[in-house]
Amino acid sequence: MKNHGFTLIEVLVALAIVALIGIMSFTGLMTSVKFNEITLSRMDVTSQLILADETMKRDLMHALNRLPRDKRGESYKHSFYGVNPRLEGNMLAFSIHTGSNFSNDIGAIRYVEYVLENNIIKRIESKFVDQTDNTEVRTTVFLTNVEDISLKFNLGEQWVDEWPVSNWTSNNGLPKLIELTYEIEGVGQIMRKYMLPSGAI
Numbered sequence: 001m002k003n004h005g006f007t008l009i010e011v012l013v014a015l016a017i018v019a020l021i022g023i024m025s026f027t028g029l030m031t032s033v034k035f036n037e038i039t040l041s042r043m044d045v046t047s048q049l050i051l052a053d054e055t056m057k058r059d060l061m062h063a064l065n066r067l068p069r070d071k072r073g074e075s076y077k078h079s080f081y082g083v084n085p086r087l088e089g090n091m092l093a094f095s096i097h098t099g100s101n102f103s104n105d106i107g108a109i110r111y112v113e114y115v116l117e118n119n120i121i122k123r124i125e126s127k128f129v130d131q132t133d134n135t136e137v138r139t140t141v142f143l144t145n146v147e148d149i150s151l152k153f154n155l156g157e158q159w160v161d162e163w164p165v166s167n168w169t170s171n172n173g174l175p176k177l178i179e180l181t182y183e184i185e186g187v188g189q190i191m192r193k194y195m196l197p198s199g200a201i
Contacts, residue, residue: 145185
């Protein structure tokens with residue numbers, strides 16, 4: 001009985017089968033990696049949105065009807081400012097109370113600004129509500145990939161697009177509610193309403 005080896009055709013067929021299995025395995029692996037990346041990316045976006053929502057809610061719930069002072073020592077005309085940024089710029093600015101603090105390095109009452117720049121919303125917090133040339137600020141990224149944003153402010157019976165309602169009047173105090181709508185790339189439009197402390201002057 002003769003012992004025959006593999007023919008060339010059998011070897012080529014075996015190699016083709018191995019190559020096909022390898023390609024299918026690699027394709028499955030790449031699909032799994034891409035799916036994992038998408039899942040992680042969405043988890044990051046979801047975490048960012050939850051953190052942003054909690055931060056905004058906390059800030060607005062601790063908003064104060066208190067006139068801050070600028071670097072020259074002059075009081076602002078209004079305690080709360082809010083505008084719809086056309087392309088970029090400040091959208092919210094107000095004083096907040098952070099709780100008791102006995103340290104001289106940082107105040108219990110601080111000034112917070114939300115600024116839109118290059119599709120990124122930044123939160124800028126001053127260590128003290130009354131500004132000086134040496135007042136330290138901390139800037140953090142609030143939201144990224146912001147494609148559109150709009151703000152509305154509630155007077156009780158009426159919604160307005162900017163606050164204060166009239167710049168020439170005395171301090172308008174705080175709005176009762178804020179409606180914040182923004183569109184995030186890859187997520188879509190999100191609308192949130194936030195309650196503020198009593199806006200009574």
